[in-house]
Amino acid sequence: MQVEGKVFVITGAARGLGLAIGQLIASKGGICALVDLDQAAVTAAAATCGEQSKGYTCNITQEAEVERLFEQVLADFGRLDGLVNNAGLLRDGMLIKFKDGELLDKMSLSQWQSVIDVNLTGTFLCGREGAAAMAKAGNGGVIINISSIAKAGNIGQSNYSATKAGVAALVTTWAGELKRFGIRAAGIAPGVISTDMTDSMKPEALERIEKVIPVGRLGDRKELAETAMFIIENDYMNGRLIELDGGLRF
Numbered sequence: 009m010q011v012e013g014k015v016f017v018i019t020g021a022a023r024g025l026g027l028a029i030g031q032l033i034a035s036k037g038g039i040c041a042l043v044d045l046d047q048a049a050v051t052a053a054a055a056t057c058g059e060q061s062k063g064y065t066c067n068i069t070q071e072a073e074v075e076r077l078f079e080q081v082l083a084d085f086g087r088l089d090g091l092v093n094n095a096g097l098l099r100d101g102m103l104i105k106f107k108d109g110e111l112l113d114k115m116s117l118s119q120w121q122s123v124i125d126v127n128l129t130g131t132f133l134c135g136r137e138g139a140a141a142m143a144k145a146g147n148g149g150v151i152i153n154i155s156s157i158a159k160a161g162n163i164g165q166s167n168y169s170a171t172k173a174g175v176a177a178l179v180t181t182w183a184g185e186l187k188r189f190g191i192r193a194a195g196i197a198p199g200v201i202s203t204d205m206t207d208s209m210k211p212e213a214l215e216r217i218e219k220v221i222p223v224g225r226l227g228d229r230k231e232l233a234e235t236a237m238f239i240i241e242n243d244y245m246n247g248r249l250i251e252l253d254g255g256l257r258f
């Protein structure tokens with residue numbers, strides 16, 4: 009797909025990886041509908057993505073809000089060509105914590121559910137409404153789900169790992185279901201990419217992580233954005249994930 013003049017919805021795009029993807033799309037002449045929870049932050053983000061891009065406030069866990077979002081994007085731009093399901097949440101914790109034979113703590117249902125709601129249900133809702141909008145617009149399209157290296161399972165991330173395996177499975181499911189509309193679906197499973205969160209970590213902690221990454225450093229958000237661009241531009245990339253992790257294995 010050629011990016012110029014095409015319209016992309018990117019969730020969780022007020023900062024971090026979503027914003028980096030939006031800025032790269034905009035640099036190639038694409039138009040971005042940047043979606044996040046906070047109006048001021050997402051409006052400021054949209055201002056860095058070219059004159060035509062716009063910011064939208066939407067909580068992707070809320071069905072009615074997601075339905076309204078995609079109706080509004082179609083009304084504003086008259087087309088939809090791509091969706092990046094990027095919004096995500098971490099609420100890490102062990103399944104159970106035991107000391108001296110006593111149960112000290114366990115992952116609460118709300119800790120589990122909050123991550124399922126954003127990462128999995130939010131991706132489902134945006135994928136469903138995005139696919140419907142692209143099918144309606146009739147120009148084909150592409151959906152990118154941002155998974156994680158944690159899709160294979162990771163200690164302290166029962167909730168997060170389950171959602172990231174879920175969004176990886178949806179890529180294959182959607183590629184099969186949406187082929188009749190000319191819509192591709194693919195994903196990225198990043199390792200550790202430098203964001204505001206990693207920028208604020210202690211240098212010693214960062215060094216420890218970098219030591220176990222074969223490439224010897226964190227990924228750069230520009231490298232992540234370029235991977236999303238590869239998926240957008242390469243029409244044979246479908247139904248699979250790209251593992252962008254510098255060779256890291258937990």
Ligand SMILES: NC(=O)c1ccc[n+]([C@@H]2O[C@H](COP(=O)([O-])OP(=O)(O)OC[C@H]3O[C@@H](n4cnc5c(N)ncnc54)[C@H](O)[C@@H]3O)[C@@H](O)[C@H]2O)c1
Nearest residue numbers: 020024025044045067068094095096156198199200201203
């Ligand atoms: N940064 C990494 O190293 C890394 C590694 C693997 C996977 N990922 C995944 O990449 C994606 C982006 O990561 P990031 O580091 O840029 O995260 P981030 O926390 O910087 O940004 C996530 C954005 O999602 C938004 N968001 C959260 N809940 C939302 C909701 N209900 N509705 C709408 N927006 C919501 C937040 O407001 C935030 O702006 C996430 O899915 C994350 O799991 C990141």
